Amino acid sequence: MSENDLIERRAKLLANVVLTRRLNIDVFSIGTKDLSGLDLLCALHDDRVPGFLPFGVILKATSRPLDSSGDAASLVGKRTLFPNHTILMPVIALFFSMEKDEAYFAWIVEPSESSIRLRHVSKPEFTEFDNRQLDRMIKRIADWYRLTSDSILIEGAETVRKNGTAKRVPVG
Amino acid sequence: MSMDIVGKRGEALFRAIITKWCDGKQWFDDTFKGEKAEGLDFEVQLIGSSVFHANFYVQVKATAKHTKYAGMGNDRRLLVRLTRADAKKIGNMKVPAYVVGIDVHSGRAFIKHVPAGSTSGFSGILVRQPLNCIAIKRVWTEVEAFWISRPQGMTTSDY
Numbered sequence: 184m185s186e187n188d189l190i191e192r193r194a195k196l197l198a199n200v201v202l203t204r205r206l207n208i209d210v211f212s213i214g215t216k217d218l219s220g221l222d223l224l225c226a227l228h229d230d231r232v233p234g235f236l237p238f239g240v241i242l243k244a245t246s247r248p249l250d251s252s253g254d255a256a257s258l259v260g261k262r263t264l265f266p267n268h269t270i271l272m273p274v275i276a277l278f279f280s281m282e283k284d285e286a287y288f289a290w291i292v293e294p295s296e297s298s299i300r301l302r303h304v305s306k307p308e309f310t311e312f313d314n315r316q317l318d319r320m321i322k323r324i325a326d327w328y329r330l331t332s333d334s335i336l337i338e339g340a341e342t343v344r345k346n347g348t349a350k351r352v353p354v355g
Numbered sequence: 356m357s358m359d360i361v362g363k364r365g366e367a368l369f370r371a372i373i374t375k376w377c378d379g380k381q382w383f384d385d386t387f388k389g390e391k392a393e394g395l396d397f398e399v400q401l402i403g404s405s406v407f408h409a410n411f412y413v414q415v416k417a418t419a420k421h422t423k424y425a426g427m428g429n430d431r432r433l434l435v436r437l438t439r440a441d442a443k444k445i446g447n448m449k450v451p452a453y454v455v456g457i458d459v460h461s462g463r464a465f466i467k468h469v470p471a472g473s474t475s476g477f478s479g480i481l482v483r484q485p486l487n488c489i490a491i492k493r494v495w496t497e498v499e500a501f502w503i504s505r506p507q508g509m510t511t512s513d514y
Contacts, residue, residue, distance in 0.1 A: 189381050193374050199367035200462065206360050206419070210367075246376075281376040 186246065190281055194244035197279045198223055201286050201312055202240070205321065210240075220266025221274065229325040236328045239274040241266070241291055248282035255287035255309040264291055264307060273324050276307055288312035288320065294327030299334050301327075365417020365457045366396070372464045373399055373413070373455075377488035382495045388412075394441045395452070401495055406502040411451035411494070414441065414469075419459045425479060432479030433458060433465050439476045446473030451498045456480040466490055 184192075199210045202225060209226045213219055223240035241264055249255050255278045264276050274292035279285065289307035294300075310316055366387070373383050386398045395412040416435035426432050435456035445452045449471045456465045456479075464486040467477070484490070 184384065189374070189384070193371070193381070196367055196371040196374065200364070200371045203360060203364040203367065204462075206364065206459070209360065210363070246379075281381070282379070284371070284375070 190244045190246060191242075193281060194242045194277075194279050195222065197244075197284060197286065198240060198242055198277050201277070201317070204314060204317055207321070220268065220270070227321060227324055227328075229321070229328075232325050232329045232332065234328075234332075236324060237272050238324055239270060239272060239292070241274065241276045242279070243276065244279040244281065246281050249278070249280040249285045249287065252287055252309040252311060256289075256307070259289075259307065259309065264289075266291075269303075271301065273301065273327060275320065276309075277312060278309060286312040288316050294323055296323065296326065297330075299327070299331045361417060361419045361459055364459045365415055368417070368457050368459065368462055368464060369397065369413070369415045369455055372486055373397075373491070375488065375491060377491050382491050394444055401499060401502075404499050404502065406499065409499060409502040411453065411498045412445070412448070413452070414445070414454045415457060416454060417457040417459050423458050423460075424482070429481070429483060431482045433463075433482060434479050436478050437469070437476040439474070442469060442473040442476040445469045446471055451501050453494070454480065455486055466494070 195212065202208045202210055207228045209228070211224045211226070213221050213224050219239070220241070221239040222242040225238050225240060227236040227238065229236060243259055243264070245258060247258070249258070259276070259278055270292055272292065273294045276289045276291050278287040287309040289309045290304050291307060293302045293304055295302065370385050373385055374381055381402055383399045384402055386400070388395055388398055394414055396415045397413040399411050399413055401409040414437065416437070418433065418435055420434070423434055424431060425434055433456040435454070437454050446469060452469045454467050454469060456467070457463070465480040465482055465484050466486040467480045467484060
């Protein structure tokens with residue numbers, strides 16, 4: 184196995200470790216990246232918004248040490264992060280260094296704080312992926328799904344909140 | 356809290372820690388064996404060994420319990436358990452084998468050797484045996500030494 188293969192494989196392990204710190208995210212590997220442009224599919228568990236709340240993860244990794252989010256941004260800046268097709272769910276990028284296992288985070292498809300819109304980010308802004316940033320990410324995704332379920336489930340939204348299961352509602 | 360998430364996080368933590376880069380390189384590569392391996396969760400191969408396929412086996416014990424530690428000072432232990440039956444099974448294999456205990460909240464891991472011929476289990480791993488870069492290099496060296504000095508294998512056969 185080449186060094187690049189080892190790094191790619193280990194980036195998935197590190198992503199799994201940092202994303203499950205709060206024990207409320209399931210992480211699934213995606214076999215064929217070509218189809219989705221994603222490396223991992225995650226599902227958030229949140230008491231306020233019951234159900235399967237998916238978000239995607241794009242991974243990048245390097246053997247070089249990363250001393251700051253600026254290092255991460257400049258290294259990633261030379262690579263293409265955004266999938267070449269539309270993805271209708273939140274997507275994040277995680278960037279790891281094998282040297283000290285540093286992790287950096289950026290939104291790629293960013294959920295709006297006040298509407299159900301998703302913003303495709305052309306120039307990702309990286310920040311250290313510590314517990315604070317993890318909690319901010321979790322809250323943003325949960326809030327967006329709450330707004331989205333209110334908008335697209337119509338009458339079903341209340342049912343979802345109460346029972347954790349959606350009732351089929353005729354639309355139109 | 357889902358026990359499935361705890362187990363998966365324990366597994367991911369072990370894999371991330373055993374493949375940690377120390378002195379600018381990765382020392383081990385892991386293969387998940389799962390239920391088929393009867394108590395041996397992972398086969399770990401030495402990267403860069405002079406012996407082809409030099410390896411060891413690991414049983415991972417992850418805990419998210421409220422009381423995860425006991426004892427004080429040098430006797431402080433992470434409370435994970437190896438049953439007598441598993442200890443016997445692993446001890447009979449006569450290949451290098453370890454138990455790695457993992458605190459899934461802090462992400463810390465501790466390692467304990469299961470000697471060949473073991474007949475009894477244990478209920479904790481000393482926290483002064485962390486699975487860090489020092490341990491990774493020591494384990495690599497002792498497993499490499501084991502495989503270099505091993506008997507020359509099966510030399511005769513009816514077939």
